[in-house]
Structures are given as C-alpha cells and as structure tokens.
Amino acid sequence: MNKRLHAVLTVLLLSLCLIFSFSVRAQTEDTRVLIGDPNKTSTGRVLVKGKVLGKEERSGLFSATVAVKNTNIGVITTEDGSFEFTINTGSYTLIFQFLGKQSKTIPVQIVGNGSIEVTLKDEVTALQQVTIEAQGEDRNIAVINAGVNQLSIKEIESLPTFMGEVDVISSLKALPGVGSVGEGASGFNVRGGRTDQNLILQDGAILFNANHVLGFFSSFNPDATDNFTLYKGNMPANYGGRVSSVLDVNMKEGNTERVNVKGGLGLVASRLLAEGPINKGSTRFLVAARASYSDWVLKQSKNIDVVNSSARFHDVNLKLTQRINASNRLNLSYYKSGDYFKYTDEFGFRWNTDIFNLNWRSAISDRLVSSTRVVKGDYRSQLFDPSGVDAAEVNNGVDYWQANQTFYYNVSEKNNLTFGADYVRYDLKDETSTPLGDNSGIVPETVDKESGNEYALFINDEMEIGQRLGVSLGLRYAFFQNVGPYNVYQYDPTKPILVENITDTIAYGKGDKIKSYSGLEPRIGVRYKFNESTSVKLSFNRTQQFIHTLSNSAAATPTDELQLSNTYFKPLISNNYSIGLFKNYADNKYELSAEVYYRAMDNLLDYKDFVDLLMNDHLETDVLAGKGRAYGLELFLKKSKGVLTGWLAYTLGRTEVQMVGDEPDETINDGEWYPANFDRTHSFSFVSTVQLRGSSSFNWNIVYNTGRPINAIESNYRIDGTIIPDFSDRNAYRIPDYFRVDLSFTFGRDILKAELRDKLADRRYKGTLTIGIYNVLARKNAYSVFFKRPDDFGLLPRPHRLTVLGAAFPTLTYNFQF
Known part of the structure; x- marks a missing residue:
C-alpha cells in the first residue's frame, strides 16, 4: 500500500513540475x-x-x-x-x-x-459520457434560448433500450417536461401540449407520424441520424405551425473519404447502413434500411389472441449529396416508412409515409448563407376490421408540399440574423370506408376532405450585448387559407350546431377560398449571465396551429383524423412563458437547472361524450372548442464527467381544459377546469451509465409517473329493466402510478482477451454486444382502466387494469461497423 501511495505521489509531483515548466515556457x-x-x-x-x-x-x-x-x-x-x-x-x-x-x-x-x-474532436469523450447538449461544456449557461435540448446519437447509445434499439423519442421522454400517456402510446407530450402540437422535422421535412409499433420505436433510424434538437421553451421564429414544441432531427450525409458499413442485429429488428463517396470530393451517398420480424416473439405467448396477432415495421433512408462548387451543395433524399399491426381477427391498422426532399445550400458570401428546400410528402393510414359483418377498412391521410427559403446572416461575431419564408400546402385525403370480404355488411362510403395553404414570413436576431446579456428577438407572420373543393354545412343560427339543425350547404369548387386566418407571432428570449457558471433565462413566444388531430383516445393512433382550420375550427393559439435558473459546478462537471413554465391556449379542441369521429362529415357538431392551460416546475441535475455519468429529471406539472358552451352538451364539468387526459402531476426519471473499460458500460433507467386521468362509472340505475351506468365528471379519477426499471450491459472489444484485441486492432471492423432487460421488476403498469360487468351479472361494473407489457422483456443486440 505504501509503495502504491509513493508511486502516486511521485507521478503527481512530476505532473506538477511539467505543468509549471510548460507555463514558464x-x-x-x-x-x-x-x-x-x-x-x-x-x-x-x-x-x-x-x-x-x-x-x-x-x-x-x-x-x-x-x-x-x-x-x-x-x-x-x-x-x-x-x-x-x-x-x-x-x-x-x-x-x-x-x-x-x-x-x-x-x-x-x-x-x-x-x-x-x-x-x-467529438464533444463526447472515449468514456461515452451521457451529455444532454452537444456543444461547449458551459453551453447550458451561455445559450440564449431556454428549454432547448440537443443530443447526438452517440450521446444516447448508452441508454437502456426496448428490444435493443437506440431510439430518439424514447430518450426525449427521460428529459423534464417531456412524457407520454404510457406504454403502447404513440407520440410525446411537451409541457402540457398534446401529441399533435409538436412539430416533428426530419431534415426539415414534416413528419405526421414518427412512431412504430404502438410507440415502442420511433421512425428515426439511429444509424442514419446525426443529431436532434428539442425546442420546448423559446422557439426561434423560423419554426412555426405547431404550438407546443419543435423536434428538429438532422440525418447524416455520406462519408467523403471511404465506404463505411454499419448495422445491428437484434431479437426483433435489424438495420444496415452503407455510406461513402461516389466521386471523391464532390459526390457521396447514404443508404440505410431497418425492418422488424417480431411475429416470432408473439408466437411464444400462451395467449391465443396474441399468437394470432402481428406487428412489424420498416423504414428506408436514401441520400445523395453533390458538391457543385466551393460555395454550393445539393442534397436529394428519399424517406419511406411504414407500420403494420393486427390484433387477432378483431382490428388492425397500417400506415405509410413517403417523402422526397431537395435542399440547396449556398454560401453567398463570407457572412451570408442561403438554404432552399422543397419537400413532397405523402402520408396514408388505414384502420381495418378483418372479419365478421363489420369487416371493412377506413382510409385517410394527407398529401403535402413544403417550400422554405432561409437566409443566415452573420452581422458580427456577436450578432446572427435568420430570416426567410415558409409555405405548406395540405391536401387531406378523402376518408373512405370499403367492405372486406363477402360477409361484410358495410356499405362503401366517402367523406370529402378539404385543402389549405399556410404561408409565413419570419425574422430572428440573436445578439450578445456586452459580456452578460444575450437577447433573441423573433417575429413570424402566419397566414392560412382554407380552400375547396369542399361542402360547408349551414346551421340555424338560433339553434345549437346539430345535424338536425342543418339548413343549407355551400359547395366550394377547387381552389375556392373558404376561410382565412392570420396573425403575428412574437418570440423573445433573454439570458443574463451572473458569472461564467450561472445564468437566468426568460422567454415568451406566441404560436399558432392550423392543422389538428382528432382522436377519441388519450394516445395518438395512426388512424386519427386530420382536420384543417376552417369555418368552424379556428386556429389553436398559445402564449408560452418560461423562466429558468442555470448553474454549473466543479468546472462544468455538474449541471443544475430549474425552470418554471406557463402556457395559455385558446380554441383548444375537445369532444362531446360518446362521439364517433370516423366517417363523420359534420365534425363541428361533435367537437368543442375551449381554453387550455399548462404550468409546472422542471428540475434537472446532470453529471457529465467521470466514470459515473447521467441525469436526474423531475417535473411537477398540471395541464387543464375548460369547455363552456351555450348549450348543456357543449359544457363539460359545469364549466370548471378539468385535467387533460394526458395530465401527469409528478414525473421522475433517473438515467445513468457506469463506464467500465473502453467501450464497455453498465446502464440503467428508472421511471416514475403519476397515473393519468380517466372517466369512471360511479353508480348504476335501472330504467324499465335496463341498467344505465352513471359516469363521473370528465377525468375525475386516475389510473395507478407508473414505475419501471430497465438495465443493460454493453460488451465492447476492450473486454476481450489481449491477444484477440491485438488481432482486431489493425482491422476496421468494430463490434459491440448489448444485453438488457426492459421492465426488470415485471410490473403490470396500467395503460388504462376499463369497466366490465362481473360474471354474476351484478349491478355495478368493476374496474379492470389494461396492461400493454406486463412482463420483463429481455433484449439482445449486436452492433457492427466496418
């Protein structure tokens, strides 16, 4: 022991001498x-x-x-x-x-x-530390905008995963202010916003569905993804069209020097990527594909319904980059993604996305850069009942065009200006119902859908004023036109908006203007640095949303109805406020932040009781518009250096809705505020990595959430022999709390025997093996609670827990690169 201590002291003394010698020199x-x-x-x-x-x-x-x-x-x-x-x-x-x-x-x-x-060098060290933001160590202190999280794929590879797949959206749910309604729920909720209130971009192109297999996977191939940024506080003015957040995902470009191959083999899915130069120095390519084969896992179940079910997905990324000259670059990409799910012979759904994306980036001068983007997208979804007299398929979706011109102007070292224009054309697909099989009693039906044009002009200026003050000023002007062809029902103005009160129909032809909306969206962010390790940030932004998703369920599904703002559905408007304190300790080894947010929303949509949205050509008779509010506290502690890295995230938040109408069926809970169906009062996550040797690591993830609200049957009464259930107020009860622990272990080449490591050292081939367990404690977390009358036909139905994944799920993935 004394010899070891003496050796350590000697090394420290020599190090100090060398440092002193270098300083003098x-x-x-x-x-x-x-x-x-x-x-x-x-x-x-x-x-x-x-x-x-x-x-x-x-x-x-x-x-x-x-x-x-x-x-x-x-x-x-x-x-x-x-x-x-x-x-x-x-x-x-x-x-x-x-x-x-x-x-x-x-x-x-x-x-x-x-x-x-x-x-x-990469910001992430060889220890594969978990880092939330991918720039300077003190970036959380220095950046002007609050509520911004930036991550790269390298930074989330060490997180425990479901079925061995590194996942963009799952990693976001471990951050404060971000969550979902539970396992098997697509989408994510940010600071009290619904899933459709998030603008999701892949290389600047809008995604209407970014989930696979009931939300267990996202549609972003981790091998093809470079980095991603979540704006949940102050959104720069160049982003618009959604009121809650922006998830901006940037995909990789092909390697300029050599051909690389990368992939992974898992129990339920595999992926493969190839990239490299075509004409070295000017042209490069990237091809990535991912597909699942999870049906064999379902066959192992003892439940006959699960055995007869099916679930699979796929996605493909193609990208070609052409350097025209020293100042101009052209990117052409194609993205295809799809999902298929069938639960025995009861129901199923499928969806597909196709996106063509062209981007021209030009350095006009040393200070001015231009980015021009044109996108053509096609999103299709289908709900089907495969058997019986109700066997049918219901189709909907949207075709859309995007055009964006953005200029980045470096005014000075401390002043950067962004300005430009946006255009999006939405053509909603007609909703169709088609019978399946000879025994189906469904009659073919079509519900017409309308189109819309969304225009925007924006300017955003980020500037440093002195050594302490930073300001981001933005202004966005948005203009929306609802256009035909479409039939608009007219209602008796002296009576409620009900089907029986329709008095006339106005038929609009193709391109006819039906209704227009416009408005300014100011964006303000302020940061004041007390010193190099402490800052306070304030932000306000006003946002508008002209396209909505209508869903009967708490979670988004691929077959939710898309609805444009029109005569009866006004744009959703949100005013977002936040203030936060950011503090770093021990030479940026520890980061601590506390943020308070408040959001006030107008024209928020909710539904009358027992509404049916499918094949409904008069949605305005069943959908209500009211107010919403969300407020909360976010605490975040991160350790980014050392053998043990990770973070603690806690959110105390409430999301509430108020619906007050002129008629009794247009008012919910007597006009009082009630919790939204995805409201969770407390959310906690603990993510950590222990670095072992080289690229080997041990990782764990602990998640706790308060149960979300539901309606419940409180009593029954009988009328002429018929038992009628008496429901509670809207969202008056909550399901049980959610708790989950995940573990994983990554074996790197470094843990192999020395002679084997030496043989592999000269080769480009690299491989790691990850094993893990999702839901180690095998908790039967409730996704929802439903009521079922007992077998003895008692008067009061009893609550039953619906669990999507109530067992420990092992994962095994082999990742390779050469």
Whole structure:
C-alpha cells in the first residue's frame, strides 16, 4: 500500500513540475502558429486558406464556422471542410466551431499568404459520457434560448433500450417536461401540449407520424441520424405551425473519404447502413434500411389472441449529396416508412409515409448563407376490421408540399440574423370506408376532405450585448387559407350546431377560398449571465396551429383524423412563458437547472361524450372548442464527467381544459377546469451509465409517473329493466402510478482477451454486444382502466387494469461497423 501511495505521489509531483515548466515556457516563447512564409513577409491584405477536419470522421466538416476573434471576419466551411478569407497581416486568434465537436481556439501570426489545417474532436469523450447538449461544456449557461435540448446519437447509445434499439423519442421522454400517456402510446407530450402540437422535422421535412409499433420505436433510424434538437421553451421564429414544441432531427450525409458499413442485429429488428463517396470530393451517398420480424416473439405467448396477432415495421433512408462548387451543395433524399399491426381477427391498422426532399445550400458570401428546400410528402393510414359483418377498412391521410427559403446572416461575431419564408400546402385525403370480404355488411362510403395553404414570413436576431446579456428577438407572420373543393354545412343560427339543425350547404369548387386566418407571432428570449457558471433565462413566444388531430383516445393512433382550420375550427393559439435558473459546478462537471413554465391556449379542441369521429362529415357538431392551460416546475441535475455519468429529471406539472358552451352538451364539468387526459402531476426519471473499460458500460433507467386521468362509472340505475351506468365528471379519477426499471450491459472489444484485441486492432471492423432487460421488476403498469360487468351479472361494473407489457422483456443486440 505504501509503495502504491509513493508511486502516486511521485507521478503527481512530476505532473506538477511539467505543468509549471510548460507555463514558464509559454511565457517566454511565442506559441502562435505561423501562417505564411517567414522569408517572404507581406504587408496589407493576404489570403488565408485552410481545412477543418473531424477526428473521428477523418474527413472535412461542412458548415463548420471559422471566426477571427475581435473582428467581423467569419466564414463557413465548404463541403470538404475548406475555407478561405482575406485579412491584414498581424497577430490574431482563430476560433473553430462545429455542432457536436469541441471548439478550438488557436493564436496565429499571419505574415503572408498561407494555410492551416485543424482537427476537431467529438464533444463526447472515449468514456461515452451521457451529455444532454452537444456543444461547449458551459453551453447550458451561455445559450440564449431556454428549454432547448440537443443530443447526438452517440450521446444516447448508452441508454437502456426496448428490444435493443437506440431510439430518439424514447430518450426525449427521460428529459423534464417531456412524457407520454404510457406504454403502447404513440407520440410525446411537451409541457402540457398534446401529441399533435409538436412539430416533428426530419431534415426539415414534416413528419405526421414518427412512431412504430404502438410507440415502442420511433421512425428515426439511429444509424442514419446525426443529431436532434428539442425546442420546448423559446422557439426561434423560423419554426412555426405547431404550438407546443419543435423536434428538429438532422440525418447524416455520406462519408467523403471511404465506404463505411454499419448495422445491428437484434431479437426483433435489424438495420444496415452503407455510406461513402461516389466521386471523391464532390459526390457521396447514404443508404440505410431497418425492418422488424417480431411475429416470432408473439408466437411464444400462451395467449391465443396474441399468437394470432402481428406487428412489424420498416423504414428506408436514401441520400445523395453533390458538391457543385466551393460555395454550393445539393442534397436529394428519399424517406419511406411504414407500420403494420393486427390484433387477432378483431382490428388492425397500417400506415405509410413517403417523402422526397431537395435542399440547396449556398454560401453567398463570407457572412451570408442561403438554404432552399422543397419537400413532397405523402402520408396514408388505414384502420381495418378483418372479419365478421363489420369487416371493412377506413382510409385517410394527407398529401403535402413544403417550400422554405432561409437566409443566415452573420452581422458580427456577436450578432446572427435568420430570416426567410415558409409555405405548406395540405391536401387531406378523402376518408373512405370499403367492405372486406363477402360477409361484410358495410356499405362503401366517402367523406370529402378539404385543402389549405399556410404561408409565413419570419425574422430572428440573436445578439450578445456586452459580456452578460444575450437577447433573441423573433417575429413570424402566419397566414392560412382554407380552400375547396369542399361542402360547408349551414346551421340555424338560433339553434345549437346539430345535424338536425342543418339548413343549407355551400359547395366550394377547387381552389375556392373558404376561410382565412392570420396573425403575428412574437418570440423573445433573454439570458443574463451572473458569472461564467450561472445564468437566468426568460422567454415568451406566441404560436399558432392550423392543422389538428382528432382522436377519441388519450394516445395518438395512426388512424386519427386530420382536420384543417376552417369555418368552424379556428386556429389553436398559445402564449408560452418560461423562466429558468442555470448553474454549473466543479468546472462544468455538474449541471443544475430549474425552470418554471406557463402556457395559455385558446380554441383548444375537445369532444362531446360518446362521439364517433370516423366517417363523420359534420365534425363541428361533435367537437368543442375551449381554453387550455399548462404550468409546472422542471428540475434537472446532470453529471457529465467521470466514470459515473447521467441525469436526474423531475417535473411537477398540471395541464387543464375548460369547455363552456351555450348549450348543456357543449359544457363539460359545469364549466370548471378539468385535467387533460394526458395530465401527469409528478414525473421522475433517473438515467445513468457506469463506464467500465473502453467501450464497455453498465446502464440503467428508472421511471416514475403519476397515473393519468380517466372517466369512471360511479353508480348504476335501472330504467324499465335496463341498467344505465352513471359516469363521473370528465377525468375525475386516475389510473395507478407508473414505475419501471430497465438495465443493460454493453460488451465492447476492450473486454476481450489481449491477444484477440491485438488481432482486431489493425482491422476496421468494430463490434459491440448489448444485453438488457426492459421492465426488470415485471410490473403490470396500467395503460388504462376499463369497466366490465362481473360474471354474476351484478349491478355495478368493476374496474379492470389494461396492461400493454406486463412482463420483463429481455433484449439482445449486436452492433457492427466496418
């Protein structure tokens, strides 16, 4: 023991001596990097060229920023990481930055025309630490906007997964202010918003469904995903069309230097990616595919209904990147995704998405960059009853076009301007009901749907004022037109809006303007730094939403109705407020934040009792519009360095709705505020990783949520021999609380025997094996509670728990790369 202590002290002493020696030397010698030939010094302006490389990618980084400190000079790298600028000779400091990489600051002495090459390392260290934000260590203190979470796929690979798949949306649910109604629920809720109030973008293209297999997987292939950002507080003005949050997912581009292959083999799904150059330096490709084969797992069940069920999904990403010249780059991508689910012979659904995406990015000057995007999307969904007299399929969906022009202007080192315009064209697909089989008694039927045009102009300015104050000012103007062809029912103005009160129908032709809405959306974010480790942030933003999802259930499903704002459905408007305190400790080793938020919503939709939304051509008679409010406290503690990393997240929140109408059936709970059906008062998550040796790690995930609200039968009464249930007020009761523990262990190459490691060291092939258990305690967490009359035909139906996954589920995945 004494020998070990002596050795440690000796190493520490030598380290201190070396540090002291280096410090003294740094004071006596010029450590600046020389650019230019010292034997051919120049005066006046000279040309500086260079290249910014990624250490892990071994290739140039596109769109990295190169700035000259204390000047207005700043440039963005081209496709292969190259840059150039002119400057007077002299001493300067160059700052190199790229999202997901460690920034680098280099003092230089420029004596003439010359070049410099810089390599940036990943922000995530070799310990695979869990990091919430992918830029500087103090980014949570310095960034202006509150409520922003940025992650890369590398940063969530260590999280325990369901069925061994790294998942974007599942990782978001471990953050404060983000949740869902439970297992088997598609979508996610952010700060009291419904699932359809989130704008989900993949490379700038809108996704209407980002979930697979009842929400257990997201539709983002982890191998093809680069990074993603969730805006749950202050949304920059270039985002719009949804009121709750923005999930902006960026997909990878093909490798510029060599062909890479990456994939994974799991118990229920596998994936494969190939990327590389076609014409080195100018053209590159990426192809990624993922598919499931989970039916064999269902066959192992002892429940005959589960054995006769089926669940599967697939998605494909194709991307081609063309460097036109040093200032222009073109991206063309295609995305296809689909889902199929059938529960025995009772019901099923399928959905498919196809997206073509074209993006042209141009560096107009050293300070001005243009991004032009055109998207064509097609989303189709289908609900079907496979057998019996009700056998039929119901189809709906939407075709849409997107066009976006955005300019990024670097006014100065401390001032960045974003401005541009948006356009989205929605063509809702007619809803059709078609009989299945000869025994079906369903009559074919069609419900016409309308179209809409959404336009927007936006400008957003982020600026640093002095050393402490940062301000983000944004303004978005949105204009929406509801257009035909469509038939609009007219109702007796002296009577309630009911089917029996229809007096006339106005038929609008194709392209005819039916109804228009418009409004300004101001966005304000303020950050004040008390010091380098403490800041406070305030934000306000007003948002509008012109497309809605109508659903009878608490969770989103692929067959929910899409509804545009029209004569009877006004745009949803939300005013969002937040204030937060952010504090780092121990040289940014620990991050602590506390945020309070409040959201007030107008024209929020809810439903009358026992409403049927399918094949309904007069939805305005069954849908109500009222007010909503959401408020809460979010606490977040993260440890980002060391052998043990992870975070604790806690949310105390309420989401409430108020429906007050002119008629009794248009008023819910006597006009009092009541909890939304996805409201959870308390939410807690604990995510952690223990790094073992090299790339091997032990990971766990603990989740607790308060049960969500439901309606319940409180009593029964009998009328002429018929038993009538008496229901409670809307959402007066709650299901049991939710609790789950997940564990996983990743075996890296580093744990192999030394001789085997040596054999693999010279090869490009890398592989890891992950084993884990989802829901270790096998808790039968309630997804919902339903009421069923007992076998003895007693008067009062009894509550029964509905559990989607009530057992411990093992996972096994082998990931490889070469």
